[in-house]
Amino acid sequence: MNRPSSSIVGTPMDRVDGLAKVTGQACYAADYRGDRGAAEGYIVEAPAAPGRIVRLDVEAAEQAEGVIAVITHRNAPRQRPHGMPEDAGRFTQSHALLERDRVRYFGEPIALVVAETLEQARHAAKLVEVEIDCGEGTFNPFENAASAVKPDSLDGADQVDTDKGDFDTEYAGSDHRVDADYHTSAQHAAAMEPHTTVAEWDGDDLTVHMAIQIVSSAVEAFSNTLGIDKERIRIVSPFTGGGFGSKLGIHNEAVLAALAAKAVDRPVRVVQTRRNLFSNAPHRSRHRQKLQLGADKKGRLKAIRHASLAAMARDYPFAEAPASPTRASYAVPALRTTHRVVKADIPKVDSMRAPGEAIGTLTFETAIDELAEACGIDPVEFRLRNEPDADPQTGKPFADRRLAECLRQGAADFGWQGRQAPGSRRQGRKLLGCGMATAIRPNQLNPAEAEAHLTPDGRLRVRLDMTDIGTGSYTILTQIAADALSIAPDRVTVELGDSEFPETAGSGGSFGAASSGSAVYEACREMVEQLLSRLNEQGHTVNSVSIDGDRVMTGEASVPLATLIDAGGLTVTGEIDPDNYDSGEKNYSYGAQFAEVEVDADTGEIRLRRLLGVFDAGRILNQKTARSQLMGGMIFGIGGALLEQSLMDDRYGSFMNRDFAEYHIAVNRDVPDLQVRMLAGYSEKSNPLGSKGLGELGICGAGPAIANAVYEATGIRVRKFPIHMEDLLPSLPRS
Numbered sequence: 001m002n003r004p005s006s007s008i009v010g011t012p013m014d015r016v017d018g019l020a021k022v023t024g025q026a027c028y029a030a031d032y033r034g035d036r037g038a039a040e041g042y043i044v045e046a047p048a049a050p051g052r053i054v055r056l057d058v059e060a061a062e063q064a065e066g067v068i069a070v071i072t073h074r075n076a077p078r079q080r081p082h083g084m085p086e087d088a089g090r091f092t093q094s095h096a097l098l099e100r101d102r103v104r105y106f107g108e109p110i111a112l113v114v115a116e117t118l119e120q121a122r123h124a125a126k127l128v129e130v131e132i133d134c135g136e137g138t139f140n141p142f143e144n145a146a147s148a149v150k151p152d153s154l155d156g157a158d159q160v161d162t163d164k165g166d167f168d169t170e171y172a173g174s175d176h177r178v179d180a181d182y183h184t185s186a187q188h189a190a191a192m193e194p195h196t197t198v199a200e201w202d203g204d205d206l207t208v209h210m211a212i213q214i215v216s217s218a219v220e221a222f223s224n225t226l227g228i229d230k231e232r233i234r235i236v237s238p239f240t241g242g243g244f245g246s247k248l249g250i251h252n253e254a255v256l257a258a259l260a261a262k263a264v265d266r267p268v269r270v271v272q273t274r275r276n277l278f279s280n281a282p283h284r285s286r287h288r289q290k291l292q293l294g295a296d297k298k299g300r301l302k303a304i305r306h307a308s309l310a311a312m313a314r315d316y317p318f319a320e321a322p323a324s325p326t327r328a329s330y331a332v333p334a335l336r337t338t339h340r341v342v343k344a345d346i347p348k349v350d351s352m353r354a355p356g357e358a359i360g361t362l363t364f365e366t367a368i369d370e371l372a373e374a375c376g377i378d379p380v381e382f383r384l385r386n387e388p389d390a391d392p393q394t395g396k397p398f399a400d401r402r403l404a405e406c407l408r409q410g411a412a413d414f415g416w417q418g419r420q421a422p423g424s425r426r427q428g429r430k431l432l433g434c435g436m437a438t439a440i441r442p443n444q445l446n447p448a449e450a451e452a453h454l455t456p457d458g459r460l461r462v463r464l465d466m467t468d469i470g471t472g473s474y475t476i477l478t479q480i481a482a483d484a485l486s487i488a489p490d491r492v493t494v495e496l497g498d499s500e501f502p503e504t505a506g507s508g509g510s511f512g513a514a515s516s517g518s519a520v521y522e523a524c525r526e527m528v529e530q531l532l533s534r535l536n537e538q539g540h541t542v543n544s545v546s547i548d549g550d551r552v553m554t555g556e557a558s559v560p561l562a563t564l565i566d567a568g569g570l571t572v573t574g575e576i577d578p579d580n581y582d583s584g585e586k587n588y589s590y591g592a593q594f595a596e597v598e599v600d601a602d603t604g605e606i607r608l609r610r611l612l613g614v615f616d617a618g619r620i621l622n623q624k625t626a627r628s629q630l631m632g633g634m635i636f637g638i639g640g641a642l643l644e645q646s647l648m649d650d651r652y653g654s655f656m657n658r659d660f661a662e663y664h665i666a667v668n669r670d671v672p673d674l675q676v677r678m679l680a681g682y683s684e685k686s687n688p689l690g691s692k693g694l695g696e697l698g699i700c701g702a703g704p705a706i707a708n709a710v711y712e713a714t715g716i717r718v719r720k721f722p723i724h725m726e727d728l729l730p731s732l733p734r735s
């Protein structure tokens with residue numbers, strides 16, 4: 001493979017969209033106004049479920065000042081039934097709402113009030129009266145474990161269940177064993193920008209300005225929901241203010257805005273409130289994970305069993321894969337993993353950042369720490385001792401694997417001194433402890449296309465429907481194009497987030513940069529080939545070019561671009577086909593994280609003192625944005641270990657802590673000095689850029705490193721997350 005040059009790619013270039021964002025010029029979905037001015041929609045949520053609406057009185061709301069219409073199941077435009085067609089998949093199936101008098105879950109929209117102003121719509125929404133005849137609902141998966149079923153598929157995993165070797169025999173013959181249940185809480189993505197849509201119709205054509213991560217599937221979802229041709233739908237999403245998986249697909253505000261705009265014949269904007277998001281946007285289900293691990297006297301793993309139980313939202317086919325990292329982490333002769341779900345009458349369950357790996361490493365790497373202690377072996381040494389030569393589950397070779405290097409460098413940089421006696425280190429009232437864990441995520445490459453257009457005056461425009469959700473897509477794609485074409489970055493303009501542009505897989509799964517970036521690279525490489533061909537036709541014998549202003553520099557001459565391309569410019573397309581990079585080997589990104597905590601011996605308050613992560617993500621496309629992504633992931637890990645927890649009232653299926661006052665995320669006081677190290681590298685078998693996904697890698701390992709540090713500080717193993725002071729208080733060591 002010919003490696004692309006690296007004079008621009010990899011450098012810590014500032015965000016090219018930064019100025020637009022800090023000056024308010026970046027147009028997010030809620031900023032769009034259009035020519036006709038959008039009416040405002042406000043969601044009326046069901047106060048109980050599941051059940052049937054027996055009375056719905058909207059007369060007072062309809063008569064309220066400024067109200068244009070109240071959309072309910074009685075007057076909503078026609079839609080295809082929810083979930084159709086059956087083989088469409090969760091992102092592209094019909095997301096129909098207000099289609100009948102049935103309520104599936106607490107908080108499901110039962111009406112949308114459309115008014116001239118948001119204040120008028122919100123006031124009128126409070127005037128809507130509803131009575132629901134409720135039946136028995138299923139809300140808690142653990143209380144309904146007897147009804148658990150095997151899901152048809154898992155997000156991000158090839159198989160639902162796996163079974164290698166003879167687990168029962170190997171486990172029974174182990175000298176050291178761990179057998180425990182671990183619980184992780186429900187979580188909500190809590191992106192800075194709430195889910196927002198502005199929909200407008202022009203006859204039978206629909207244009208949607210929205211916050212979305214994957215544009216192409218949104219087009220299909222609207223098509224399947226509304227029963228219109230995809231060619232009549234345009235999605236526009238140049239900027240999205242965070243997603244973390246919650247904006248991979250369309251959600252309730254998007255469908256409601258499209259229905260309302262059709263009904264009132266004018267653009268309608270629906271911006272979910274923060275409270276809306278806890279029922280009208282997706283969440284990560286709570287999980288119970290049973291882990292059984294066995295090792296011999298020398299600390300060699302003999303058996304691993306990882307069994308997951310969670311809730312699946314009824315009529316929405318998504319199940320998370322917590323055992324995914326377990327299958328790829330350590331050498332073991334017997335490995336059994338299973339996933340089961342309970343179909344529940346709850347809001348949509350869907351991907352949340354690092355789905356599977358975030359909560360899978362949280363529990364599994366905690367159990368590994370327990371087993372290392374049972375064996376009397378340092379946690380770092382235990383992991384190194386069980387490093388696999390090939391993929392533990394499939395036996396396939398690794399494309400590359402630098403986890404051991406991450407472990408060794410991390411231990412050196414952190415000053416790791418091995419496991420200390422739990423509760424032995426103190427500073428006054430503070431109990432001190434250190435912990436560590438590994439991180440692993442599958443590296444993906446998805447199909448993508450890109451268009452590059454070069455003008456005679458030497459300006460390059462790149463277009464693709466890829467989205468920038470705050471991760472730096474505009475910047476790294478600018479760098480890739482500039483590097484591939486040897487053109488100054490300030491001569492490159494990247495346009496994103498429009499369904500009229502070439503199709504990509506969008507932002508998600510840490511595959512966005514590699515997939516879209518590879519398409520941009522291929523488009524620019526094709527442009528170089530065409531320029532070389534035209535130069536050679538003119539008698540120049542060259543094999544490389546660079547562009548300086550409106551001229552092509554060949555090394556031997558300076559040629560005006562206008563003599564090579566016509567007045568309209570040169571347009572080429574490029575695409576990436578993952579099959580061309582399928583070597584049959586297993587491809588992962590890796591990391592190791594080390595944490596130090598202090599625990600107040602009197603109150604049980606936990607404070608993170610420091611957190612260090614060392615990561616292998618192949619070639620780093622931008623040192624600054626990559627560090628930001630990894631750091632953000634580590635902060636996510638802090639939240640999962642110590643703070644984030646969506647609490648459901650299991651009598652009614654309603655989330656109780658529906659705001660940032662009670663849904664706690666990590667803030668400045670919770671985050672110490674984070675240290676991020678990235679190994680220099682180039683992953684030959686990942687993609688033409690040599691990069692690997694890192695957006696979600698930083699989450700993996702952070703949480704269990706903190707949990708293991710809490711154990712060393714206190715001697716208390718907490719097997720539920722997040723860890724709270726009340727989990728420690730009854731058993732804290734006293735001075």
